[in-house]
Amino acid sequence: MRISQRTISRNYLNQLNTSMSKKAESLERSTSGLKFSKLSENVADGTRAMHIQEERYQSEQQLSTVKDLASEFKSVDSNMDSIQSIMENLQEKVLAGMSENYGQSKRDILAKEVANSKDQILQFANAQFGGKYLFAGTNNSEAPFTVDATSGKLQFNGIDVDKISYQGGSYVYPDPSDPSLTKVVPNSGNVYADIGLGLKVSSTGMPDSRTAFEVSFQGLELMGYGAATTGENGTSVPSNVYDLLTQIEASLSSGYDEKGLKDAQTKLVKLTDKVGMQRTELGTRQLFRKNADPVKR
Template sequence: MRVTQGMIQQNSLRYIGSSYAKLDKLQSQVSSGKKISKASDDPIVAMKSLKYNTQLSQVKQYQSNASQAFTWLENTETNITEGIDIMSKVRELAVQAKNNTNGKSELQAIGVEVKQLKEQLLSIANTQVNGRYIFNGTNSDTPPVVDNGDGTYTISDTDDVTVNVTSNLTLKVNSDPKSAFGGTSESGQNVFEMLDSFQKALNSGSLEDMDSVLDNIDQFSDGMSAERSDLGARYNRLELINTRLASQEETATKVLSDNEDVELEEIITEFIAQQSVHRASLAVNAQIVQPTLIDFLK
C-alpha cells in the first residue's frame, strides 16, 4: 500500500487529537479529584456512585431525624425535671402548712406560693418548642392542658410521635401529658386539680387530712420521675443508634470516595508523562509533516 503525505498528515492529526483528549481527561481528573465527570466516562463507576450516594443520603437523613429526636427528648426531659422540682417545693410548703402553729395569714401566704407553682407547672405542661406543644403528641398545634376555670383541668389524650431513626426502627420521642404529670390521684384529680384544691384550702384556712395531700403529692412526683426514667432510657438508646449511624456514614463516605475519587499523585504523574509524550509527538510531526512543497523538496 502506498503511503502518501496526506495519509501521514491524517494519522498525525488523529494521534495528536487522541493525545489532546487524554490530556483533557487527565486535566479534568486533576481539577475535580474525580474519576469521571459524566456517566459515559465509566458507566460502572457511575452506577456504583449512584448506589453509594443513595445509601449515604439515607444515613444522613436518619442522622437528621435522630437530631430532631434528641431535641424533642431533651426538651421533654428538662421540663419534666422542672415539674418534679415544683412538686418538691409544693411538698415543702405542704409540710410547712401542716404545722399547727400557722395562722390564717400564714396559710394564705402559702396558698399564694402554691398558686404560683401551679401556674408554673401549667406553663411547663403547655411548653412550646418551635411553635409545637411538646406534650400533646401528634396534635401539637393545641395545648395539652386546658384550665376550665372552675377548678378542673382537661388533659388531652394524645397519639405518640415517632421518628424513623433507621430503616427498620421508629422511636417514640414524646411524653404523654397524663404520664408526664403523674396521672390521677385516688380521688380522680389530676395534679393541677389537686394543687387547685390545696390552694383553696390554704386560702380558706381550713386544712383537713394533710396526710392525704402529702400522699397525693408523692404519687404525682413518683409518676413524673417514672416518666423521666423512661425518657432517659429512650435517650440512651438513641445515643447508641446515633453512634451506629455515625459509623455507617463514615463507611459509606469511604466506599463512595474509593469508587469516585482519584489518587492525585498517580494522576498528576500520568498527566506530566502524557504532556511529555504530547510535546514529543508535536515535535516529531513538525518534522514529518511538511507545510509546503518547497519544504518537502528540501
C-alpha cells in the same frame, strides 16, 4: 500499495484528536477527582456511586437528627426537673399546712402559693423548644394544656384530662354523642425519628416503633390523667396535678379539712414520683440515643 498524502494527514489528525481527548479526560479526572463524569461512561460503578452518595446523605441527616435530639432532650429534662422540684416543695409545705397549730392565716398564704405553683407547672408543661411543644404529642400548633374557662379543669388538646383513659395503646375519651363509645384524643400519638435503625413504614404510613426512635414525650403521663380516685380517708382526689392543686388550694383557703388534705397530700406524692419515673425514661432514651449515634457505629 500507494498511500496518498491526504490519507496520511487524515489518520494523523484522527490519532492526534484521540490523544488530545484522552489527555483532556485525564486532566479532568485529576482535577475533579472523579473516575467518570457521566453515568453512561461506567454504568456499574456509577450506580454503585449513587448508592454510596445516598447512604452518605442519609447518615448526615441521621447525625443531624441525633445532635438536635441531644439539645431537645436537655430542654425536656430541664422542664421536668422544674416541675418535679415545685411538686416536691409543695409536698413539704402542704404537710406542714395540715398541722392543727399552723393557723388559718398561714394556710391562706399557702393557698396563694399553691395557686401560683400550679400556674408555673402549667407553663413548664407547655414549654417549647425550636418552635415545638415538648409535651404535646403530635400537636405543634398550640399549647397542649389549657384550663376550661367554666369548670377550671385541666384540658389536653381540648379534652378534659379527667375524662381521658388509656385503652388499646391509645389515649381515648367518651364520645360526646354516644358515651358508650370512645374517641382517640386529638394529636395524642407519638412522634418518631430515623436515627439509622433501618426505618420501616407500614402500609398505613406509620413507622415501625422497633426501627424508629421515639422523640415525643406524653404530657399526659407527666401531668397525670383519668377520673378522680377515692383516698384512704374517703375523699375524692383528682388524678392530675393541676386539678389536685386546685383542690388543695380550696381546702386550705376555705378552712382546715384534715381528711381531704391528707388524701390530697398522698396523691401529690404519687404524682411527684410519676414525674421522677418520666425522667428515668428520659435518661434511658438518652443512653439509647448516644449508643445509636451514627458517628460511633
